[in-house]
Amino acid sequence: MRPEQPARVTRSAAHLRAAHPDWTWRVPPPAPAVTEATLLLAHTPAHLKRLAQPRDFDADTPFFPGIGDHARRAVSAALAAAEHALAQRTPAFSLMRPPGHHATAGQAMGFCYLNQIAIAALHARRELGAARVAVWDFDAHHGNGTEAILRSREGFLFASVHQYPGYPGTGTASFENCRNWPVAPHTSRAAHLAALRESLDAVVAFAPDLVLVSAGFDAYARDPITEMTLEENDFATLGRWLGASGLPAAAILEGGYSGDLPVLIDAFLSAWVGH
Ligand SMILES: [Zn+2]
Numbered sequence: 001m002r003p004e005q006p007a008r009v010t011r012s013a014a015h016l017r018a019a020h021p022d023w024t025w026r027v028p029p030p031a032p033a034v035t036e037a038t039l040l041l042a043h044t045p046a047h048l049k050r051l052a053q054p055r056d057f058d059a060d061t062p063f064f065p066g067i068g069d070h071a072r073r074a075v076s077a078a079l080a081a082a083e084h085a086l087a088q089r090t091p092a093f094s095l096m097r098p099p100g101h102h103a104t105a106g107q108a109m110g111f112c113y114l115n116q117i118a119i120a121a122l123h124a125r126r127e128l129g130a131a132r133v134a135v136w137d138f139d140a141h142h143g144n145g146t147e148a149i150l151r152s153r154e155g156f157l158f159a160s161v162h163q164y165p166g167y168p169g170t171g172t173a174s175f176e177n178c179r180n181w182p183v184a185p186h187t188s189r190a191a192h193l194a195a196l197r198e199s200l201d202a203v204v205a206f207a208p209d210l211v212l213v214s215a216g217f218d219a220y221a222r223d224p225i226t227e228m229t230l231e232e233n234d235f236a237t238l239g240r241w242l243g244a245s246g247l248p249a250a251a252i253l254e255g256g257y258s259g260d261l262p263v264l265i266d267a268f269l270s271a272w273v274g275h
Pocket of ligand 1: 140218256
């Protein structure tokens with residue numbers, strides 16, 4: 001009954017492979033390829049130890065056997081996507097789970113165990129020569145973990161549009177290098193999209209060398225765990241805007257729990273590729 005389940009990825013992969021036989025698929029390097037030093041860019045040593053201990057983290061975030069390795073594979077794919085975006089300057093998408101943007105330096109929460117987008121952002125600045133990295137988070141939930149990890153760090157911008165009130169209850173104000181657009185439940189599509197446009201304008205104004213996108217599809221009108229109103233075509237709009245920005249970008253799957261997730265991802269990616 002848990003909404004964050006393997007079918008999200010298996011169904012999306014099957015749909016995208018059938019719809020786009022010309023797209024290139026890559027399997028990320030296996031979990032051990034992600035070094036401890038890379039994970040420690042964003043997380044505490046105690047957190048990495050805790051991932052191996054068979055106790056639930058919170059009600060949404062149970063322990064599963066091998067969860068540390070599953071999360072490391074999601075990190076591995078995020079790193080590969082960021083590397084691709086910088087080297088090839090063509091769209092790259094990480095279709096992996098678990099999601100990551102709620103995980104803080106020391107705490108797994110909200111279906112998230114390791115914060116792959118924050119790790120990829122820090123890795124890109126330290127190892128890949130990207131002096132300025134922006135994270136654009138359009139998941140319906142606030143990326144509290146990403147914000148907490150990147151806050152006050154030079155060379156980073158975090159921009160998030162999310163439902164408020166809503167889980168996890170943060171992201172009500174902007175400060176330092178973190179820009180937040182809280183959007184009330186049942187806000188109209190037009191008003192939600194206007195906030196998203198403003199947030200992307202802030203990303204573009206930052207003049208990043210790399211944009212990493214926390215691509216969550218749970219602001220969809222028929223998502224079972226939120227109260228937002230976006231439609232399939234709105235995710236296409238986000239992809240078109242991202243492509244038109246001309247910025248090197250990699251997107252990483254965060255949330256999205258409706259049965260329509262495969263077509264929402266397709267709409268976003270197709271518009272991004274074909275903008
Ligand atoms: Zn979400």
